[in-house]
Amino acid sequence: MTDKLSDTGRKTMLEPLLATGWELDEGRDAIAKTFVFDDFVGAFGFMTRAALWAEKWDHHPEWSNVYKTVKVVLTTHDVDGLSALDVKLARKMDQIAGA
Numbered sequence: 001m002t003d004k005l006s007d008t009g010r011k012t013m014l015e016p017l018l019a020t021g022w023e024l025d026e027g028r029d030a031i032a033k034t035f036v037f038d039d040f041v042g043a044f045g046f047m048t049r050a051a052l053w054a055e056k057w058d059h060h061p062e063w064s065n066v067y068k069t070v071k072v073v074l075t076t077h078d079v080d081g082l083s084a085l086d087v088k089l090a091r092k093m094d095q096i097a098g099a
């Protein structure tokens, strides 16, 4: 079972993500980021690669795509807030987008 992030976890794990463009939605206890690629193939390629990790980890993003833009919201529905799984998927998405 995944636990909600503790105060310490928020400091150590969330702060580096906020520095890479993720934003905290405190009302929902979620993090969000907008990724902009060169074109639709870049955006959809990112989604395809991220989807495989999401499925492997059984942790799925809320996201939308318009042309070359992908808007992502991560939160853990099972705990009604942020968990380490959101951090893990956010890091992976940053890695994929930067590759």
Ligand SMILES: C[C@H](O)[C@H](O)[C@H]1CNC2=NC(N)=NC(=O)C2=N1
Residues within 6 Å of the ligand: 058, 059, 060, 061, 075, 076, 077, 078, 079
């Ligand atoms: C049964 C299944 O393991 C759960 O419903 C998983 C699936 N994917 C999930 N994704 C997200 N973002 N949060 C969850 O709590 C979650 N739970």
